[in-house]
Amino acid sequence: MEDLSQYLEEFLADARERIDNLNNAVLKLEEIAKGRADEGEKRRIIDQIFREAHTLKGTAATMGFTELSEVAHKMENLFDDIREGRIDISNDIVDVVFEFLDIISEMIDDIEKGREHKADLKSLYEKVDKIKEKAILESKTKQEDDPKEVRKYSVKVFFDKNNTMRGVRAFLILSDLEEIGEVIETIPERKKLEEGNLEDDSVEYIVLSYKTPEEIASMIKKHPEVLSVKINEALEAGVKRIEIYLQKEAPLKEARSFLIMQDLERIGEIVDIKPKKSEIEAGKLIDGNKFVVYLKTQEDEEIIKEIITKHPDVEKVELEKKEEKKQEEPNIQKFADRIKISKLVRINVEHLDKLMDLVSELVINKGRLEQIAESLESKELLEALSTTSRLMSELQEEIMTMRLISLSEIFNKFPRMVRDLSKEMGKEVKLIMEGQDIEVDRAILDKLSDILVHLLRNAVDHGIEPPEEREKLGKPRVGTIKLIAKREKDRIEIVVMDDGRGIDPAKIKEKAILRGLLTESAANSMSTEELLNLIFMPGFSTAERVSSVSGRGVGLDVVQEIVKSLNGSLSVRTEIGKGTSFIIRLPISTAIIQALLIQVVDEIYAVPINNILESKEIVRDEIRTIGKKEVIVLRGEIIPLYMLHKLIGLSQNNKDRFPAIIVDLGSQKIAIGVDELLHKKDIVIKPLGKLLSHVSGFSGATILGDGRVVLIIDINSLLEGVKYGGV
Amino acid sequence: MNEVVAFRLGDEEFCLDIANVREIKEMMPITRVPNAPDFIEGVINLRGQITAVIDLKKKLGYYDESTLEDKNIIIADIKGETVGIIVDSVSDVLTLSEEEIEQPPKMLASKVDTKFIKGIAKINNGERLLIMLDLDKLFEEDEWAV
Numbered sequence: 001m002e003d004l005s006q007y008l009e010e011f012l013a014d015a016r017e018r019i020d021n022l023n024n025a026v027l028k029l030e031e032i033a034k035g036r037a038d039e040g041e042k043r044r045i046i047d048q049i050f051r052e053a054h055t056l057k058g059t060a061a062t063m064g065f066t067e068l069s070e071v072a073h074k075m076e077n078l079f080d081d082i083r084e085g086r087i088d089i090s091n092d093i094v095d096v097v098f099e100f101l102d103i104i105s106e107m108i109d110d111i112e113k114g115r116e117h118k119a120d121l122k123s124l125y126e127k128v129d130k131i132k133e134k135a136i137l138e139s140k141t142k143q144e145d146d147p148k149e150v151r152k153y154s155v156k157v158f159f160d161k162n163n164t165m166r167g168v169r170a171f172l173i174l175s176d177l178e179e180i181g182e183v184i185e186t187i188p189e190r191k192k193l194e195e196g197n198l199e200d201d202s203v204e205y206i207v208l209s210y211k212t213p214e215e216i217a218s219m220i221k222k223h224p225e226v227l228s229v230k231i232n233e234a235l236e237a238g239v240k241r242i243e244i245y246l247q248k249e250a251p252l253k254e255a256r257s258f259l260i261m262q263d264l265e266r267i268g269e270i271v272d273i274k275p276k277k278s279e280i281e282a283g284k285l286i287d288g289n290k291f292v293v294y295l296k297t298q299e300d301e302e303i304i305k306e307i308i309t310k311h312p313d314v315e316k317v318e319l320e321k322k323e324e325k326k327q328e329e330p331n332i333q334k335f336a337d338r339i340k341i342s343k344l345v346r347i348n349v350e351h352l353d354k355l356m357d358l359v360s361e362l363v364i365n366k367g368r369l370e371q372i373a374e375s376l377e378s379k380e381l382l383e384a385l386s387t388t389s390r391l392m393s394e395l396q397e398e399i400m401t402m403r404l405i406s407l408s409e410i411f412n413k414f415p416r417m418v419r420d421l422s423k424e425m426g427k428e429v430k431l432i433m434e435g436q437d438i439e440v441d442r443a444i445l446d447k448l449s450d451i452l453v454h455l456l457r458n459a460v461d462h463g464i465e466p467p468e469e470r471e472k473l474g475k476p477r478v479g480t481i482k483l484i485a486k487r488e489k490d491r492i493e494i495v496v497m498d499d500g501r502g503i504d505p506a507k508i509k510e511k512a513i514l515r516g517l518l519t520e521s522a523a524n525s526m527s528t529e530e531l532l533n534l535i536f537m538p539g540f541s542t543a544e545r546v547s548s549v550s551g552r553g554v555g556l557d558v559v560q561e562i563v564k565s566l567n568g569s570l571s572v573r574t575e576i577g578k579g580t581s582f583i584i585r586l587p588i589s590t591a592i593i594q595a596l597l598i599q600v601v602d603e604i605y606a607v608p609i610n611n612i613l614e615s616k617e618i619v620r621d622e623i624r625t626i627g628k629k630e631v632i633v634l635r636g637e638i639i640p641l642y643m644l645h646k647l648i649g650l651s652q653n654n655k656d657r658f659p660a661i662i663v664d665l666g667s668q669k670i671a672i673g674v675d676e677l678l679h680k681k682d683i684v685i686k687p688l689g690k691l692l693s694h695v696s697g698f699s700g701a702t703i704l705g706d707g708r709v710v711l712i713i714d715i716n717s718l719l720e721g722v723k724y725g726g727v
Numbered sequence: 728m729n730e731v732v733a734f735r736l737g738d739e740e741f742c743l744d745i746a747n748v749r750e751i752k753e754m755m756p757i758t759r760v761p762n763a764p765d766f767i768e769g770v771i772n773l774r775g776q777i778t779a780v781i782d783l784k785k786k787l788g789y790y791d792e793s794t795l796e797d798k799n800i801i802i803a804d805i806k807g808e809t810v811g812i813i814v815d816s817v818s819d820v821l822t823l824s825e826e827e828i829e830q831p832p833k834m835l836a837s838k839v840d841t842k843f844i845k846g847i848a849k850i851n852n853g854e855r856l857l858i859m860l861d862l863d864k865l866f867e868e869d870e871w872a873v
Contacts, residue, residue, distance in 0.1 A: 361775070603759065648761035688760075688770065690808045691779040691866075695763045701770055701777045709758040709772045 010346055011063050012112050018052050019105050023416040025049045026101070030094045030419070039182055039208070042089075049097075050079040056104070067117060068107045071124075075100045078128055087135040096127050098416070152184075153213060155205040156230040157220055159198070167198035169225045174205065176219060181209025187274060188286065200275065239271055242293045242304065243318040246285070250313035254283040257291055260314070263307050268297025289315070349442060352403050359396050360684040366392060367681070367705030393682070400441065404588070407485050408436035410449040414456060414483065421460045428467045428478040429460055435485030438492055440588050447562050448494070448586070454559050455496040455582050456481065463500030463580055473577070475499070492586050499579040503572070505531040508540075515540065532572055536560040565687055567699040569716060593685060595702075595712065596661070597678035600644045601653075606683055606702055606712045613662045613669065615677055620656050632671055634662065643673040647718055648697070663715050670719060685712060696720060729828065731848070732801065733819035733857055736784050737791075740818060742848065742857040749802040749809065751817050754795055768795070771811055773802065780811035786865065787839050805862050823848050828859070 025045050032042045057072035075097065081087040103119045110117040157173060159166035171193045177183050185206040186193055193203065209216065213231040220229045244260060246253050257280050264270060274292040275284060285291050297304065301319050308317045366389060373381040411433050422429040440448070464470075464479035471477055482497040505528045512518040512534050523531070534540055538557040556570075563570040568586035587593070595606040596615075616634065623630050623641060630641045639662065645652040653675070660671045683702035688695070688711075697718035698711045731742035732751070757769040757780055766785040770777050780800060784791045793815075800811040831844040839858060843865045848857040 364775075686775075686777045688777055689779050689810075690806075691781070691810060692760060692763060692767065692770070695760060697762050698760065701758070703772050703775060703777075707772050708756065709770050709777060711758065711760060711770075 007063065008111075009348070011059060012108060013346060014059065015056060015108050016105070018056050019101055019108070020412045022049060022052050022101055023098075024412060025052070026094060026097050027415045027419060029089060029097075030091070033089045033091055033094055043083075046079060046083050050076060050083055053079060065107075065111060067121075068104065068111070071100065071104055071107065071121065074125060074128060075104075078131075081132065081135075087132060090131075092131055092134075096124070096131060098420075099124055099127070151209065153207045153209065153216065154232045155207055155216060155220070156202055156232075157205070158202045158227045158230070159225050160227055161201040163225045166201070166225050167193070167196040169223055170198050170203045171196055173203070173220055173223060173226075177205055177207050177209075177216070180211050180216070180219070181207050183207050187292070204274070238298065239294055239296045240301075240304065241320045242295055242308070243320075244291055244293065244308060245315040245317070246289045247313050247315045248289050250289070253285060253289065253313075254281055256311060256313050257285070260308055260311055261293060263311075264293055264295055264297075264304070267299045267304065267307065268295045270294065271296050352399070352442070355399055356403065359392070359399055362392060363396070363682050363684055364703055364705065369705070371705045396682075403441050403443070404439035405442045405445050406437055406439050407445070407448075410445060410452065411436045411483065411485075413449075414452070417453070418456060418460060418481065421457060422464070425460055426466055427460055427464050429464055430478050430480050431456075432480060432482045433484070434482070435487070435494075438485045438487050440492060440586070444566055444586060444588070447566055448584075451559050451562050451584065452483070452494070452496065454555070456483070458555070458582075459496060459498040459500065459580070463498035463502075465501050487588075492588055494584045494586070495581055496584075497579065497581040502576040502578055502580055503532065503535065503574040504576050508532065508534050512537075512540065532574065535572065536570070561693060564693060567685065567714070593683060594680060595683045596680055597710065598644070598661070598674045599676040599678055600648065600674050601650050603648075603650070604678065604704075604708070604710050605644075605648075606681070606710050607661060607663075607715070608699075608712065609680065611663050611715045613664050615659055615661050616671070618658055618660045618671070618673060620654070620658075632660075634669075634671075637669065639669045639671050641671045641673060642719070645673075647672075665716065665719060672715075683710075683712070729823040729825075731821060731823060731857070731859070732817060733821060734799070734801065734814040734817045736787070736815055737789060740855065740857050741814075741860050743801065743803060743860055743862060745820065747803045747805070747862055749804060752800040752802060752811070754798050754800065754813075757795070768813060771800070773809065773811070776809065778802070778809050778811050780813060782813045784813075784815075787843070789838060803862060805866050810866075821850075823850075823857075 025048050028041075028045050029049070032045070053072050053076040057069050057076055060066075060069035060072055078087070078093075078097070078100075082089060082093070087093065103121070103124060106119060107117045155177065157170070159169065163169075174183060174186065174190070174193055183190075183205050187204040188198070188200065192198070207216070211219075217229045217231055220226055242264070244257075246256060250256060261270060261273070270293055272294040273280065274294075275286060280291055295304070304319060305317050308314055366385070369385055370382075370389075373385055414433065415431050418429055418431045421427075459481045464481070465473070465475075467477045470479065480499050482495065484495045484497070486493045486495075508531050509518075509523045509526075512531075513520050513523055517534065517537055517540060536556045536559075540555070540557065560570050563584055563586070566586050568584060570585075571583045572580065573583065574580040594609040596609055596612060598605055598607060616632075618632060618641070623632060624638075625631070626638070631638050632641050633639070641660065643652050655675075658673050658675060659677045660673045661677070662669055662671050681704075685700040686702060687700055688698060692698075697714060699714035699717075700712045701709050702712060704710055730745040732745055732748045733740055733742040735741075752773075755771055757771055759769045760767060760779075763769075766781050766783075768780045768782045771780050772778075782791075795813065797816075799814050799817045801814055801817065802809060802811055804810075827848050827850055828846045829849060831841050831846055833841065839860075843861055845859040845861040848859060849855075850857065
């Protein structure tokens with residue numbers, strides 16, 4: 001049992017990852033069921049699902065979870081049927097597969113918690129059987145020529161050289177071939193055929209089709225201008241297709257081509273050449289500088305390339321190895337995955353948290369040591385401390401990086417969630433995601449997940465209109481929700497945007513008064529922006545009806561609270577009839593930041609360094625007033641000046657000179673006057689707690705080396721009133 | 728059986744359920760939080776954790792000019808949040824029997840709003856009265872916002 005538990009964690013993590021992958025793959029499959037992807041893509045996804053289910057089955061069995069293994073096995077079987085064309089992908093199947101995934105994921109939760117699983121597997125299996133029966137019945141009644149194996153052919157068609165219509169004919173044959181399969185490639189290129197241009201007397205089509213060569217040949221021969229048709233199964237094993245491009249202005253291309261072919265013949269057998277040898281010898285290359293060699297060889301791609309590129313005048317070489325490649329690809333991929341895994345170590349998050357805590361404590365302790373060293377005036381100790389300090393920042397950075405996790409970890413779950421929600425709500429929604437690769441601290445990621453679930457739910461439930469309503473409004477039936485993450489220095493911005501009905505400030509006003517959150521006169525004096533911000537108030541919910549999706553008004557106030565606890569900000573932009581965007585700005589890491597300590601009267605505050613553009617000494621005589629507001633002029637720019645004293649309710653002293661920090665408020669620069677700039681310092685951000693969560697102006701607090709608590713100023717919220725003309 | 732921590736505010740005696748109380752501290756440096764509600768005195772460093780401290784007298788509506796010096800801070804849990812509560816002095820830790828506890832009267836000769844009172848403990852046949860505070864009610868969700 002001990003052996004098993006040792007791997008259990010890894011198994012669970014791996015299984016969950018697979019379920020995420022599967023969910024997303026099945027979503028793509030659903031698109032395919034609607035006919036939105038091409039055949040190759042379809043095959044790739046079905047293969048992927050099959051493989052993931054297969055691996056899950058295997059690992060579950062190894063771990064002794066027979067029931068889970070069995071469920072995965074059933075799913076694998078289902079996809080085997082789909083892969084072999086015995087069952088068509090339908091919406092029924094997609095729903096059943098999602099059911100499979102939900103049950104598997106429940107089973108994994110149960111395994112983790114050590115519970116017994118009591119899922120209704122029987123009814124699930126019955127559903128699968130029904131689908132299979134139905135599919136078999138349908139396929140019998142469908143066409144008689146049951147789908148045979150799809151093969152890849154090279155179809156070479158020769159025309160009468162004197163026929164001027166051969167270009168058009170080549171194009172018609174292309175259309176015919178597309179009816180019976182997929183044309184992957186043509187030589188000359190497709191564009192030329194579409195234009196009806198054919199200089200050569202032959203065309204090669206590379207076709208994927210389930211028809212036999214005979215069937216294809218007889219179809220082509222119906223066209224009058226065709227002299228003959230040559231059909232080969234495209235490239236037998238070991239044959240490589242080598243495209244060689246010579247430099248356009250290279251002299252004696254025919255001789256060069258000849259020499260290259262001679263070299264190639266030393267390492268293998270030339271099966272075919274394009275254009276014909278006689279034409280190459282006459283200097284007639286494809287597009288004037290390209291020829292293609294089909295070479296049967298055992299040599300590596302690299303060696304072949306080397307042989308060709310050592311010739312002067314070769315612009316580039318493109319190698320394609322057919323048939324073999326197809327089978328090798330997944331193997332290579334698997335191998336690469338294995339290598340990747342061996343470089344990774346899975347660590348329980350708690351260890352990292354502990355490590356982070358320890359570093360935080362070290363940072364505080366370092367501060368204490370620095371103070372002692374200063375009071376002792378010991379130069380040696382200070383020097384030693386400065387080295388320690390540097391090493392600690394490196395350690396800190398390394399741990400912070402370790403804690404960074406890609407957003408895709410949570411984003412991956414959203415497509416499925418949005419699909420389920422929209423189905424439940426009778427909406428049609430397309431989710432577009434960007435920036436999944438951005439990494440954030442995992443503490444943030446955990447909370448971010450809650451926030452985004454909330455906002456996405458809101459968007460589906462309240463934002464996007466029902467399809468009929470959208471059509472009436474002249475909008476596309478399918479609503480779009482965008483989830484976009486962007487990185488800006490050490491912050492990330494995440495936008496949840498829908499193209500739904502938007503939020504009507506008038507409705508908000510109505511509701512707020514109705515809920516008794518606001519008196520009518522207070523509401524009437526509010527700006528649109530202020531009205532919109534009411535949606536973040538506790539007890540406010542714009543939902544006109546209670547649904548299982550948006551729940552009972554536990555809404556945006558909770559989101560707002562979480563964002564604040566992460567030292568972030570949340571804002572909303574909306575336009576009636578056009579849609580709503582929620583914009584979240586968060587620091588990438590919450591734990592440690594660099595700050596400038598400043599003093600006002602006898603109080604010390606910390607200002608995050610990244611808020612500060614510069615500091616400046618201000619001479620009282622240089623202060624100007626515009627209207628009733630004080631401004632300073634900095635390099636020709638007029639910047640409003642506010643005294644921190646006033647902002648935090650202390651009385652101002654009228655010194656002749658005082659320092660100020662210049663901060664960027666996004667749209668505008670502002671100078672904040674203080675009494676003294678102390679020093680820069682790494683500080684550990686600690687939350688102020690729930691009781692103070694509504695207090696604006698501060699994002700948290702930190703503890704200095706002497707144990708003193710110092711508040712961290714959040715410039716934006718501190719100046720909130722100021723921006724709109726207050727103070 | 729009810730174990731409580733008894734404390735004084737002015738000349739009245741109050742008590743809190745000991746289950747809510749984590750520890751009792753001497754007065755320590757408090758960092759003021761600008762823009763916070765009046766009854767929030769500030770924050771303290773409680774073994775590395777930032778803890779809000781409230782002046783219970785202010786919260787209950789007492790007028791008090793005395794300095795914070797020599798007062799005590801009761802560290803309590805309110806709805807899962809650790810909060811420091813400033814009281815004039817902690818007087819006792821005692822066990823109350825059910826018989827000693829009475830429902831709060833409708834009218835009370837104290838400034839405290841009766842809705843914040845869980846009950847009145849009468850000790851020694853009413854010689855000593857303890858007002859049992861209901862911390863959770865005192866910090867009801869809407870009160871936190873202010």
